[in-house]
Amino acid sequence: MAPGEGTKWEPPLKAPAIEIIDLESEDESANKGLNAAEDAKDRDASTDGSGSEDDNEDSLWEEVLNEDEDQAEIHGSDGACTLEEAQALRKRLRLVGEDRFIAETVEAGIITAKKLCTAFGIRPPFFLDGQPDDAFYPLLGLGICRELQKRVKLPQYNTIDDAVSLLNKSKNIIVLTGAGISTSLGIPDFRSKGTGLYSQLENLGLSDPQEVFDISLFREDPSIFYSVAKDILPSSTKFSPTHAFIRLLQDKGKLLTNFTQNIDNLEGHAGILPEKLIQCHGSFATATCIECKYKVDCQKIYYDLKAGKVARCDQCIRKIREVKPGFKRKRSSNGSTGARKKRQSYEDSTDDEDEDIAVAGVMKPDITFFGEDLPKRFHDRLIDHDRDKVDLVLVIGTSLKVAPVSEVVGVLPRDVPQMYISREPCSHVDFDIDMLGDCDTIVTELCRRVGWELQHEMVREDKVDVKLQDGYDSRYSFQIVQA
Numbered sequence: 001m002a003p004g005e006g007t008k009w010e011p012p013l014k015a016p017a018i019e020i021i022d023l024e025s026e027d028e029s030a031n032k033g034l035n036a037a038e039d040a041k042d043r044d045a046s047t048d049g050s051g052s053e054d055d056n057e058d059s060l061w062e063e064v065l066n067e068d069e070d071q072a073e074i075h076g077s078d079g080a081c082t083l084e085e086a087q088a089l090r091k092r093l094r095l096v097g098e099d100r101f102i103a104e105t106v107e108a109g110i111i112t113a114k115k116l117c118t119a120f121g122i123r124p125p126f127f128l129d130g131q132p133d134d135a136f137y138p139l140l141g142l143g144i145c146r147e148l149q150k151r152v153k154l155p156q157y158n159t160i161d162d163a164v165s166l167l168n169k170s171k172n173i174i175v176l177t178g179a180g181i182s183t184s185l186g187i188p189d190f191r192s193k194g195t196g197l198y199s200q201l202e203n204l205g206l207s208d209p210q211e212v213f214d215i216s217l218f219r220e221d222p223s224i225f226y227s228v229a230k231d232i233l234p235s236s237t238k239f240s241p242t243h244a245f246i247r248l249l250q251d252k253g254k255l256l257t258n259f260t261q262n263i264d265n266l267e268g269h270a271g272i273l274p275e276k277l278i279q280c281h282g283s284f285a286t287a288t289c290i291e292c293k294y295k296v297d298c299q300k301i302y303y304d305l306k307a308g309k310v311a312r313c314d315q316c317i318r319k320i321r322e323v324k325p326g327f328k329r330k331r332s333s334n335g336s337t338g339a340r341k342k343r344q345s346y347e348d349s350t351d352d353e354d355e356d357i358a359v360a361g362v363m364k365p366d367i368t369f370f371g372e373d374l375p376k377r378f379h380d381r382l383i384d385h386d387r388d389k390v391d392l393v394l395v396i397g398t399s400l401k402v403a404p405v406s407e408v409v410g411v412l413p414r415d416v417p418q419m420y421i422s423r424e425p426c427s428h429v430d431f432d433i434d435m436l437g438d439c440d441t442i443v444t445e446l447c448r449r450v451g452w453e454l455q456h457e458m459v460r461e462d463k464v465d466v467k468l469q470d471g472y473d474s475r476y477s478f479q480i481v482q483a
């Protein structure tokens with residue numbers, strides 16, 4: 001029986017299915033094998049007319065797909081493919097293409113669609129429990145589509161020696177960094193749960209802590225942001241060995257660009273040149289008036305930030321005061337003397353000042369809020385400058401979950417080697433070499449092997465144990481050997 005035929009099940013999906021069809025519509029002839037997704041769309045269209053329910057279902061499907069699952073856990077669970085099976089199946093899909101792959105597997109009755117989903121990192125969702133197997137076709141179709149869109153790992157780079165030689169020979173390295181490169185300094189990732197900041201936000205009655213970085217809410221009530229700003233304000237200029245490593249790449253003439261998601265500006269303190277540094281989410285280095293766009297060094301509003309007091313724009317205040325005398329004349333146009341005017345304005349001055357300040361524009365630190373565009377330099381640098389030059393990509397200390405920074409690796413030429421350094425593996429990108437563990441430990445060990453001297457007070461002469469992870473050809477764990 002061909003997939004999608006003779007099923008009574010009404011698939012609960014709409015938007016993702018349409019997406020998949022759009023992607024494949026250029027090649028209609030290819031849509032013969034697994035077209036459950038298309039069937040799903042057709043049936044959906046025929047019974048359409050509702051709306052809100054479908055929307056709920058859509059988000060449910062998206063959730064299933066977007067959940068960043070622990071792959072080891074999926075492959076270890078009952079009825080799932082083992083890691084080895086999953087790797088072999090993915091390889092086979094790329095080799096023979098979608099149609100033949102489906103013919104060889106599900107259509108040949110060798111494996112169920114439910115089980116095959118797990119080969120693509122999809123855990124069968126609870127709402128399909130007990131459903132016939134073709135209920136899993138749409139999900140499988142999406143998983144296959146997602147797999148085929150991924151950049152394919154380059155087969156020639158696998159070992160730590162490969163990593164060392166890439167560092168040695170590359171001349172234009174893009175380094176993509178996230179919160180993980182600052183955690184060794186005790187700087188928490190303020191967007192992750194469990195930090196003091198988040199419980200404080202709960203006290204403020206925010207339903208989603210990210211609201212504090214919502215630009216429309218900031219315009220409405222800047223005091224919310226200012227009440228917590230002191231907790232996310234970088235308190236130190238001390239940088240980590242990983243920052244020093246990026247600086248070392250720059251000193252060796254190998255750093256093309258450091259794209260960082262961090263707003264702590266520690267790259268700047270480590271000496272990364274401004275022209276080589278793109279702070280994708282902005283930084284606390286400067287602040288801008290939301291009304292007149294007057295820009296100041298953040299030091300100028302530092303005390304307001306520390307005190308949790310909304311900082312107002314000096315330029316706006318000055319302008320208001322220039323206009324003010326006119327208003328005053330109007331107010332005292334009953335022929336009062338200049339002397340009286342002066343005295344009156346002197347008496348009123350305290351109130352006036354408060355009033356002036358209250359209507360002046362609010363200063364916003366130049367970190368990028370939700371709903372704001374990323375700095376224009378981000379796109380310009382990436383597309384117009386880096387894309388044709390880059391010869392190695394190093395992703396350090398970020399799980400690449402926040403768009404559009406997460407899209408950087410997808411924009412670059414696919415034959416450029418990509419290496420990953422972080423605590424946790426990143427399952428939605430196939431890097432050529434994964435190095436897992438403490439970032440500082442890994443870059444220190446890499447430098448030792450390349451023969452570079454990484455100077456930093458936190459760098460110690462530890463012996464590091466590097467182990468290939470079970471079931472992988474290019475994923476290593478780095479651990480300091482306890483003496």
Ligand SMILES: [Zn+2]
Binds near residue numbers: 361
């Ligand atoms: Zn202003």
